[in-house]
Amino acid sequence: MPFRRFKPRQQLRRGALASLVFVLILLLGAAIIGWQTVREMRSDIHARLSHARDMFDRTLDNAHQAAMAVKPLLGQPCADAKQMLRRQVATVPDVRSVNLTLGKRIYCTSLYGEYDQDYDPSGYVQGQLDLLPGNPVTPDRALIVYRSLGEGGSVLVSVDGYYLHNTLRLMSRETPMAFQVGQRWMGSLGGVQDGAPRLEGDRFGIISQRYAYHLSSHITPRQYWLRAWNYSNGSMALYTLLALLAGGVTFWITGRPVSPEQELARALSKGEFIPYLQPVMDGEGHCAGCEVLMRWQHPQQGMIPPDRFIPMAEASGLIIPMTGELMRQVRQRFAPKAHLLPAGFHFGFNICARHCQDLSLVDDCRAFLEAFKDNPVKLVLELTERELIEVTAVTDRLFAELHDLGVFIAIDDFGTGHSSLTYLQKFQVDFLKIDQSFVAMIGSDALSCHIVDNVIDLATRLGLMIVAEGVENRLQADYLKARSVDYLQGYLFSRPLPMGEFEQTLPSLLPAQTPVRIA
Structure with missing residues (x-):
């Protein structure tokens, strides 16, 4: 049978119809992707604003707590009050300084003790908050001051702008966020500016119900376009295929980007979370152990830093199997070579609030220690402070069983998060880790x-071991050694290393007579 021949006019008509179907399907796909992008970005920005407000409220709650603790001291001589002021700085998270005023005069501070300087209460928004670009002590370091009015005077509690900047930086992923108090605001770059932030495109905001500040953000048309462009390649390829086939079932949901939880679960199943080890040095400058840090080796995006995925892993609960996988990799690598490690060598793993409500952590620790039974090592669990750990029957049982196993407990970044003296009592802590921001x-x-001296003094009185994080120069190391800090950790000695590089580097961090040969 001969092939059917179309007349030129019929060819043009068929081509026009095919082109029309092609364009309609592409337009439908573009419209769906555009609607989806707008909806997801707006939902995301509302969630981030709400999350940021909760974090700022918690920080200012700490300032309020410190103010309430010292308010009864208003009017008392500074000599009687200054020790209580300094105690708040040392023990209450986020608090940088506490000051007492009478009238319009500051007469006592946690930093200098007796003091005499005027201050202007009219600069406090709603009489409560003042956002400053700096002060005479640290002129280039922003801070926010919380004011609590008392009889005849007030309490002024300052919070380091580092905490505000860090929160804004974490929350400003695709779209910038601004923290505003009155006529001053701070953005994700950390500087304090006068006026109002420049907002273009769609504007979003949220107001604190407890404190005199509000948060704002915006999405420009260009940001919508970039988000759609970066995440729509798979979907557009599908719609292009449907257009070329000019038929079939039109579906639009297949190419939507997967949720972060699904991507984390996929990465966990593929073994993409790997351990990096950072040496921990003793007072003699020799390696006594290491902290095991989690890294994400993504097949397309490369090495993803932990601050981009750890909070989501904790919120979803996936952090528990991820930590178990990290322990498995470390024990499989080092248990066969444990006889070559220095005596008393310890491995430290980070755990969070989610771990403390799941008894499977005990099984992971038991398996880890069992692997080293012929040549025992020490296992340290470091409690991170991003979320408050609630003391329940499960946590009591968990920590009791961990201590029965011989597991050591450390409080990581002590003094910067949710930890309190209650942690030291409830969890039978063995180590305190001084946060790198103080060091x-x-x-x-x-x-x-x-603060460093007070933490050291507190740990010494409680009989706890001390680890200082973030040691980057010899001045810091000498200062800490002079105060008998037990262990030092930081870039002065080594950055976090993959397991293979750590094995190669370890012999150079040990005394010359130590017979360590890890190949």
């Missing part, structure tokens, strides 16, 4: 030195 200011910030 970084040694030699340049007297307040941070006071």
Whole structure:
């Protein structure tokens, strides 16, 4: 049978119809992707604003707590009050300084003790908050001051702008976010500016119900376009195929981006979460152990830093099997070579509030220690402070069983998150880890030195071991050694390393007579 021949006019008509179907399907796909992008970005920005407000409220709750603790001291001599002021700085998270005023005069501070300086209460929005670009002690470091009015005076509690900046930076992923108090605001870059932030396109905002600030953000048309472009390649390929076939079932949901939880679960099943080890040095400058840190080796995006996925893993509960997988990799790598490790060598793993409500952590720790039974090592669990750990019957049982196994407990980044003296009592802590933000200011910030000294004194009185994180120069190391800090950790000694590089580096971090040969 000969092939059917179409007349030129019929060919044109068929081509026009095919082109029309092709264009309609592409337009439908583009419309669906555009609607989906707008909806998801708006939902995401509302969620991030709400989350950021909760974090800022918690930070200011700490300032309020410190103010309430010292308010009864208003009017008392500074000599009687200054120790209580300094105690709040040392024990209440986020608090940088506490000051007492009478009338319009500051007469006592946690930093200097007796003091005499005027201040202007009219600058406080609703008489409560003032956002400052700096102060005479740290002129280039922003801070926010919380004011609590008392009889005859007030309590002024300052919070380091680092906490505000860090929260804004974490929350400003695709779209910037601004924290505004009165006529001043701070953005994700950390600087304090006068006026109002410049908002283009769609504007979004949220107001704190407890404190005199509000948060704002915006989405420009260009940001909508970039989001659609970056996440729509798979969907557009599908719609293009449907257009070329000019038929079939039109479906639009297949190419939608997967949720973060699904991507984390996929990465866990593919073994993409790998351990990086950072040496922990003893007072003699020799490696006594390591902290095991989680990294995500993504097949397309490369190495993803932990601050981009750990909070989502904790919120979803996937952090529990992810930590178990990390322990499995470390024990499989090092258990056969444990006889070559220094005596008393310890491995530290980070755990969070989710771990403390799941008894499977005990099984993971038991399996880890069992793997080293012929050549025992120490296992340290470091409690991170991003979320408050609620003390329940499960946590009591968990920590009791962990201590029965011989597992050591450390409080990580002590003094910067939700930890309190209650943690030290309830969880039978063995180690305190001084946060790197305090260590970084040694030699340049007297307040941070006071905090470091107070943490060391607290740990010494409680009979706890001390680890200082973020040691980056010899001045910091000498300062900490002079105060008998047990262990040091930081880039001065080594950055976090993959397991293979750690094995190769370890011999150089041990005494010359130590017979360690890990190949």
